[in-house]
Amino acid sequence: xxxxxxxxxxxxxxxxxxxxxxxxLGLDPSEEHDGMLxxxxxxxxxxxxxxxxxxxxxxxxxxxxxxxxxxEMARLRSAGVVFEEFEIPxxxxxxxxxxxxxxxSAWFRDSEGNILCVSERR
Numbered sequence: 001x002x003x004x005x006x007x008x009x010x011x012x013x014x015x016x017x018x019x020x021x022x023x024x025l026g027l028d029p030s031e032e033h034d035g036m037l038x039x040x041x042x043x044x045x046x047x048x049x050x051x052x053x054x055x056x057x058x059x060x061x062x063x064x065x066x067x068x069x070x071x072e073m074a075r076l077r078s079a080g081v082v083f084e085e086f087e088i089p090x091x092x093x094x095x096x097x098x099x100x101x102x103x104x105s106a107w108f109r110d111s112e113g114n115i116l117c118v119s120e121r122r
Contacts, residue, residue: 007046007062010054020111024079055113069120
């Protein structure tokens with residue numbers, strides 16, 4: 001029986017990744033292993049490993065939820081985050097935000113090109 005899942009992100013440069021996540025997102029690793037960083041603990045944890053395959057995914061790789069998307073976007077923008085603008089069938093952004101009846105979401109890329117999302121459920 002499958003009981004728990006967590007995200008693993010790639011990074012070409014763990015030092016650059018660590019700096020971006022500390023300086024921009026305010027996150028620091030809870031554990032360090034050879035070629036790997038662990039952020040958080042329990043079901044909210046995610047891992048980062050060093051690889052040359054970074055930046056090849058064209059899909060959302062991790063989502064954080066927030067109670068106030070506008071405030072979180074303002075905080076992240078003040079730290080230098082640039083939110084993606086896009087238009088695909090059935091979905092387009094307005095000032096970086098996609099809105100549906102169930103949620104509001106915004107996407108950005110980290111220092112390694114990973115596509116990350118911040119989402120507020122309604």
